Amino acid sequence: MSSLIKSIHRKLFTLISIAGFAAVMSSSVSAIGQSPEEIAARIAPVGKVCIAGQECEVSSAAAVAANDGPRSGEAVYNQFCTACHSIGVAGAPKFGNAGDWAPRVAKGFDNLMSNAINGINAMPPRGTCATCSDDEIKGAIEYMTENSK
Known part of the structure; x- marks a missing residue:
């Protein structure tokens, strides 16, 4: 068998x-x-490597941002910030919730900017907007804080 x-x-x-x-x-x-x-x-390869100092193509997201001019704080929030700040993911202050924002605003706008640009806790640097300028980040913070009083 x-x-x-x-x-x-x-x-x-x-x-x-x-x-x-x-x-x-x-x-x-x-x-x-x-x-x-x-x-x-x-x-064909999916992407290309760009080395500092060499002539490189601009990525499509960066090209769109550069060609359209600066985005409004509301536009940046709606595209990049809303995923976490609308529901408070990992302790993110919720949009429209004065109680969440008050202690952060009390530390000063420069502190808010530093946290947004450098990242804090679960929030990565610049949130999820690698192509945002400092002014666009500033606009998003202003939009969130103004609408959370």
């Missing part, structure tokens, strides 16, 4: 191996009918 089971296992393993090889070959064959341009587009 044991030799019968071993024989069945070997045959099953062989069949599975052949099926796997056939599947790999069929996917490789489908690439044969593609033009060199189609293949190049399919295997």
